[in-house]
Amino acid sequence: MDLQRGLIDLIVRCERRVSAELSDYIIVDILQVLLDAKKSRKAMNSEEVRERVIKLRKSQKLTLKGVASSNVRRQLKRLRDIFLVEKIQNEYRIIEFEELHILFEKRIKEVYLKSILERVSEYFNSLK
DSSP states (O other): OHHHHHHHHHHHHHHOOSOOOGGGGHHHHHHHHHHHHHHTTOOBOHHHHHHHHHHHHHHTTOOOTTOSHHHHHHHHHHHHHTTSEEEETTEEEEGGGOOHHHHIIIIIIIIIIHHHHHHHHHHHHHTO
């Protein structure tokens, strides 16, 4: 569990574009909740995710800052934007209940990072 949480934290930190606020750490808990739900192949709406995050944070004696419904939905959107989570009929799940390492190879590495590298390359080529 600690290794999994560490990997989640690493993924999220790599995605951050600005310095972290306290509420940003909630994204790690949201991803953890979705990974736990993946084991039973269960998709959840944003309120179910929020309730489980609150339960998780209370069990770990963490503050409940950032667990507002609007922030949970915002963080779910961020996870969707980096190709880890999908939304189907107002329910969220890890994409196709796939393993994270496979999602990284298929979605993040081949699509997300590739497009970023292409844009950077185009930019540097235009500076010639």
